[in-house]
Amino acid sequence: MTIIENADLLKYNTFRLSAKARRLVIYDNVEELVDYLQGHREENLLPIGQGSNLLFTGDYSGTVLVSNMKNVWHDEDLWTAESGVVMDELIEQTILAGYGGLENLSHIPGVVGAAAVQNIGAYGVELKDTVEKVDALYVPEMKVVTLTKEDCRYGYRDSFFKHQKTGTFIVLSVSFRLSQHSELRLDYGHLKTEIEGEPTPLKVREAVVKIRRNKLPEVSEIGSAGSFFKNPFVSVEQFEKIRSQYPNVPSFEQSGMIKIPAAWMIEQCGWKGRQMGGAAVYENQPLVLVNRGCATSKDILALSEAIQKSVKEKFGVQIEPEVVFI
Ligand SMILES: Cc1cc2nc3c(=O)[nH]c(=O)nc-3n(C[C@H](O)[C@H](O)[C@H](O)COP(=O)(O)OP(=O)(O)OC[C@H]3O[C@@H](n4cnc5c(N)ncnc54)[C@H](O)[C@@H]3O)c2cc1C
Structure with missing residues (x-):
């Protein structure tokens, strides 16, 4: 676990704005997170990922929590990724292992924990289409709870988590139901025309990345x-x-x-x-x-x-x- 007082958040928001957090805590596993929270009963907790959907309008007077939990495992077509896994890396990994379902969400910045809060979406697909369950720490009782897709009440860029006080639930891992014979979604924008030959999840991913690179700024540059x-x-x-x-x-x-x-x-x-x-x-x-x-x-x-x-x-x-x- 890393704890930084008066931390610079420049690296933690893709707008590249200067802001400070009173404290930044980077935890490597659930035990560290729980230990930290039990030792520091704090009001203002802000779990973040890569800060690619945040606008810091000033300094943050509370504690920013960043997950460095990066394990991925699967039991046949049920894939589970911990909150700190980069979403795009998970998508690449699942596709290379022969599983489809997440390809349209390729190249969206951010980590798995945030993606489940945001219900990220692109090219006619939303995260909720493949989510099976989300494990989260319910901070007031300091216990791990499992939310089904229905519990998560997903909507357009919306979820149950977005309607709770920030820091009440900290997403720990997300399980996705993927498929080796998934139905491909090509009916959005000009995705179809970018794919040559028989479409596969890998070809869809490559087409999505190409289109997005032309249309959207690369966070590493702008x-x-x-x-x-x-x-x-x-x-x-x-x-x-x-x-x-x-x-x-x-x-x-x-x-x-x-x-x-x-x-x-x-x-x-x-x-x-x-x-x-x-x-x-x-x-x-x-x-x-x-x-x-x-x-x-x-x-x-x-x-x-x-x-x-x-x-x-x-x-x-x-x-x-x-x-x-x-
Ligand atoms: C160039 C660019 C293109 C984008 N394209 C798309 C797109 O096509 N579709 C789309 O949907 N989004 C898009 N986004 C937005 C963004 O990538 C997503 O919202 C992404 O899920 C944010 O991930 P993050 O890790 O950066 O989360 P952050 O921005 O750090 O956090 C987002 C929210 O999740 C909460 N959160 C983060 N981690 C946790 C956790 N472990 N537990 C509880 N809450 C948590 C935060 O408190 C915050 O409310 C784009 C962003 C950029 C910069």
């Missing part, structure tokens, strides 16, 4: 937290109103509601590529806000608020951040 906003859902009535003014509005019907890509609305408002202070709207994907190298959290907040305001004014739709503000 500071960002991926999609800054969620795609909004509107009623059919509201959608028809928007369509009467903007006949080309793209849309996806889902459970009686209409999803409109926030990226399209942001682009229509003229934000693509624009910069405010050190923060900018990424030129290849307007849903992504980037740090041009010198951004402060204030710059990013100001830009995001300005975008929300103009989308609201133009379309009457409130877009909400996907990024978690700390």
Whole structure:
């Protein structure tokens, strides 16, 4: 276990913003985590992964917990990975072992523990499609609990965990039901056209990585937290109103509601590529806000608020951040 007081969080957020945590604790196994928490009954606990969905708006006055638990094992098609495993490395490992199911989620930054909280999704697939169960530490009683997929109450970038006080549940491991004969999902975007010959999970993964590399900033090169906003859902009535003014509005019907890509609305408002202070709207994907190298959290907040305001004014739709503000 490593404990750092007054820790620099620059390495722990992909926006590459400077912020400090009063304490940073990196634990290697559950026993260390429990020992630490029993010895330090603290109110403000913040479990994080790679910080690829976080915006530190200032210093954090509590304790940041980082999992260094990295074991992966499987019993036939039931794969379990500990919270600190890099999600993309798990996907590669499962595919190379002949198991499909996670390939569409390739190249999304972050670790397994966070992925189960976020219900990450891409190219028509969400983490929940393969999750079987999640083991978590329930901190108030300091006991390990198992949540089934149903217990996790997954929704669009949403889960049961997101509705609890931060630090109440700390995800320890996630089990996925994968398959050696999985049905491939190729019906999203131009995924199909990127694949030559008979599709396999490996070919899907390679196609997804290629498309994402063209469209999204590499976190090793440009500071960002991926999609800054969620795609909004509107009623059919509201959608028809928007369509009467903007006949080309793209849309996806889902459970009686209409999803409109926030990226399209942001682009229509003229934000693509624009910069405010050190923060900018990424030129290849307007849903992504980037740090041009010198951004402060204030710059990013100001830009995001300005975008929300103009989308609201133009379309009457409130877009909400996907990024978690700390
Ligand atoms: C370039 C880029 C592209 C992206 N593309 C996508 C995409 O296509 N689809 C998508 O869904 N997301 C995408 N994201 C967002 C991000 O990668 C995901 O949300 C990812 O799951 C975050 O993982 P992380 O390890 O960085 O978690 P963090 O950002 O560190 O944490 C995310 C949340 O999980 C909580 N958390 C972390 N670990 C634990 C734990 N062990 N127990 C309990 N809670 C925990 C944190 O408190 C926080 O609320 C992208 C981000 C970037 C930078």
